[in-house]
Amino acid sequence: MTSLALPAARHSPWLIANLIFQIAFGLLAMTVCLPSMQDWPETFGASQASVQLTLSAFIAAYGGMQLVWGPWSDRIGRKPLLLVGLTLACAGSLAAALAPSLGLLTVARMLQGAGCAAGMVIARAMVQDLFTGSERTRVMAFVGMTMGVCPPLATLVGGQVHVRLGWQANFVLMAALAAVLFVAAWRGLPAARAASPAPRGTRDLLAGFARLLREPVYLLYVAVLASTTATFYTFLGGAPIVLKGYGITPERIGWYIMCIPMAYIVGNLWTSRLVRRSSDRRIMALGQAWTLSGLALVLALGLWGTRDPLALALPLLLLGVGHGLLAPPTLSGTVGIVPALAGAAAAIGGLIQQLSGAVGSFVVGLVPHSGQVNLAVVMLAWALCGLCAQWLLHARRRA
Template sequence: MPQHDHGQPTRWWTLAILSLLMGFASISTDLYLPAMPAMGRSLGASPGVIEWTVSGYLIGFSLGQLFWGPFSDRYGRRLPVAIGLVLFAIGSAGCALSLTTTQIIVWRVVQALGASAGVVLSRAMVRDLYTGHRAAQMLSTLITVMAIAPLLGPLVGGQILVLTGWRAIFWTLVGVGFLTLLALTTLPETLPPARRSQDSLGRAMLRYGELFRHRRLLGYTGAGAFFYGGMFAYVAGTPFAYITYHHLSPQYYGLLFAVGIIGIMGANQINARLVKRFGSDRLLHFGAALAATAAILVAVAAATDTGGLLGLVLPLLAFIAATGFIVANTIVGAMADFPERAGAVSALVGASQYGCGIIGSGLVGAFADGTPWPMGWVIAAGGIASLLCAKLLVPVRPAIRPVAKPGR
């Protein structure tokens, strides 16, 4: 059975490492966002081509999760995370040494294959340790702590860019990978041998198809995936919408990006406080409605330039704040009915999210026209589709009350 409590020092150290692992999805991209225009100039590439470095990362990240999930269900969590961290460091070094955008895209795929192990398995570890509303609370807490990475990422990346150039950003990621590998040695294994899957890896991969028969699981997966399509349209599109189109400096871009992350952190804390009272499904519906409304306003602002930079920024901040009500609740909801396959379900949800992220960021690059409009309509499509999945496929079920502990 999942544990519900730990000694305080051990518990918070474990959460700190899990937050760091979950943050690899963000720092791998957010750190170099302010450098994207400079990378384009250095390598003689157009904005649309540079945006494909985000899409290349998402391809590796999606495919990697589908492998690491079943692998960890059979062999435990720590080994695949360690292998992934080594791959991440190798991919980051490859990016730093690249001479063309094609080389960067290839190494970004390798980097992402490694990073995906820590991200997908940190979620599975939470499911190993917690259940019900407590799992949603802990995921919200993890996401809040993890948000320090994208909060500081563009700010630090902007400073590294000014001081030493864009290649140093990727060397910094090499160091982060090896430091995390060192910290991993202190992390306990959360999936003991008695609870591991006996399926072969081939059989486990084939069983992904069985999961698609569950309507509610499809709803959780779709709500999160379409939202991520909009989120990565934001990640790929805002450097050019803010810096190139609205003439914001890279340093101020980092600051504006950080404001959005603070909104995500705040929403996650609100979600953690309210999930016990209202249940994760109801909060998911609220978040999806917020995202859809804000996304429509983003599209209007992008198409008409109403309000200039501020008119675009405000609905974007509301859209990304919805992350706090969508991400943790879709993950917990999806894994709730499959505790024995937490790794595989976490991988399926994550791969779907980042798969839609590939489409979202790719569409922004493919339709890049020098204006925020491609980003705007992709975000609107993602927000509306997320709301439809939540409303049509995830009927609200009551909040799960905690199990009373002996002696309390």
């Protein structure tokens, strides 16, 4: 089967926006109800731990189903399965809005996450199908910008909807958005498929996974991506603890946590300009330099004894820019190694991202946090893992 990469003239802004919103929908659905979770223990007469399972169920389905949607899209086709996934996400959202108990809400969230996973993995694979070279990296930069702004924006919108209309309204909103995206995919996306024949049976499907896992360059790209995700989730897990020690109350914590996502968008914008005149290798090296500079400054200020929230937040603006530079070429690299397995590649990469993020947020809870030093050390350890993977990646590609 021949490549379906489109001529540049056909790369309309509407096509790019369509793909970006398909990818970002899962993050919106994941985070829009976070403000409501504070009230669910009282609403359902359940423990906070039980309420947390609603989020865990979503993440588990969201990560695990990427391993299903990706290979199936290589085998059957991108667009049909994307439409199935959006239908599933819409049904899960409506079921969540109507759930009379926390148990049924948890099941509905799992269904919602399973459907949302299709957009994340299939639309990323379609970027591989439809774009080439620097244009693909540029589109991934726009994807990164959108994904950077989605969590804080969804949380702010979700809180306002919850206060004014109730927690169920957020799920109705997600069902409506899924329906809009269904129409957008149906009418606006080409029937993109993999660039060559994909696996046809379960054995060949597993062989496809095995082939990717035997590709050192693919694994190193995924390792770089996983390290950035783990670094960010470590920050999300540890920053509230550190900021509480600095006297920051819960209603103010969000403003400090937004430092990395906002700077991440700046990094993505920079990448979209750099990609026209710089190689992916140089952009990734620049991203690592910004990332490590920010973490070194956080650590230095902590060791100096500075106990101020700005001593944590401001240096991490550098890290956010660095991650914004790193993510687009890394995402592009993960799906470009074996074009016929782009869906499977995106699926494995997405799953490892979720797992690395979970490990990062768990590990940071194992160390004490009287200041920002320990948080900086854990984040720096993850970043150095990414630096090592990136050095090996470029050394191998030079060979």
